[in-house]
Amino acid sequence: MGEELKLLGVWGSPYSRRVEIALKLKGVKYEYSEEDIFHNKSASLLKYNPVHKKVPVLVHNGKPIVESQVILEYIDETWKDNPILPRDPYERAMARFWAKFVDEKCAPALWKSLMGAGPEREKAHEEAHELLNTLEGELKGKKFFGGESVGFVDIMANFVGYWVGVLEEAVGVDVLTEDKFPVLCKWAEEFRNCPVIKENLPPRDRMVAYFRDQRETITTFYKNKA
Template sequence: MGEELKLLGAWGSPFSRRVEIALKIKGIEYEYLEEDIFHNKSALLLEHNPVHKKVPVLVHNGKPIAESLVILEYIDETWKDKPILPRDPYERAIARFWAKFLDEKCLPALWKSCMSVGPEREKAHEEAHEVLSTLEGELKGKKFFGGDTVGFVDIVANFVGYWTGVLQEVAGVDVLTEDKFPVLCKWAEEFQNCPVIKENLPPRDKLLAFFKAQREMITSFYKNKAW
């Protein structure tokens, strides 16, 4: 069956990388189209994701699917080999629960903890510590969230496993550290060292430079803000 598969993504986006990891795990061929999401969104992106105008967007035989969690489930349902979601309905529901927790609680808390400035920073650190403690508890006794191999929740947690370390370095903060979260740190190391993950992570130096510029803009805005 001749299939056309395109992925509209951005090199530094953890959400785009989730989709790439899932496609690579399953050995699915696709065409990657890089988007300039900050300065020049393509007509194709605006056409295929008119609601959010964001990446990633997977275009399968001309039909677009947006939002990374939705795309991951679509990939798993369309290409059955090498499943990333559990086949048991209860376990699948639990995986969805943790994916939602990661996107709605963990990502915002970790981002704020590393990128916020001023009085709200301390509160952000507390929130980040709380969500990481919850994740640490869920992971105890397992190599990956998915068990012995990388699965749906691990892919969704890529921001925790890689991007957080880069953000910490940029901000000069200690959020995810081995003394506080040994289980999560060991998982992050195992995660990054999986060949399929390692090959699909953005270059660390490029990501560092990008986030440094972002943080400088935030700091500058905060300093110049009229109270």
């Protein structure tokens, strides 16, 4: 078979990692190509994602798919083994709802609450708490958002499951604490310990160093501006 599958990604990006997790859960082989997204975007990236010029891009037999959530649905519809989304239309709708909630509400609030500056950070901190509370309630009584195994929402929530802890260490602030969010903290641990997830997480030390640098740049920028 002349099946060609290539992923353009960035090592520290939760969006790229979502796609890698899905492909690995499915047992689908792919070629990975690391992008220098900030300094030197490849000709492939510009060709295959002319609209956003961002990673991840999955190229299947020469045809590009863009946006991590869209890619996850494509993977699930193309390789049917080990389904990521539930089969029942209502449960699928619920998974899509929570995926959207995590991606569009929780992740940005958590990012600002950890990496933001000034009053924006304070506000985001409160907002993140409220959002995590809602997520905590949704997860109660379940091992994973997907039930007994990792599914669509768990993959979409990888930022909460891994990146948040890294950022907390990098900037010295705690948000996702066990006393406030015991269910989410347990989930995050289970998530990180799944073999497929574990072997696919970017190295923690390198991540912490990277975000510590980023945080300093942001703080300096904010000080000079104020």
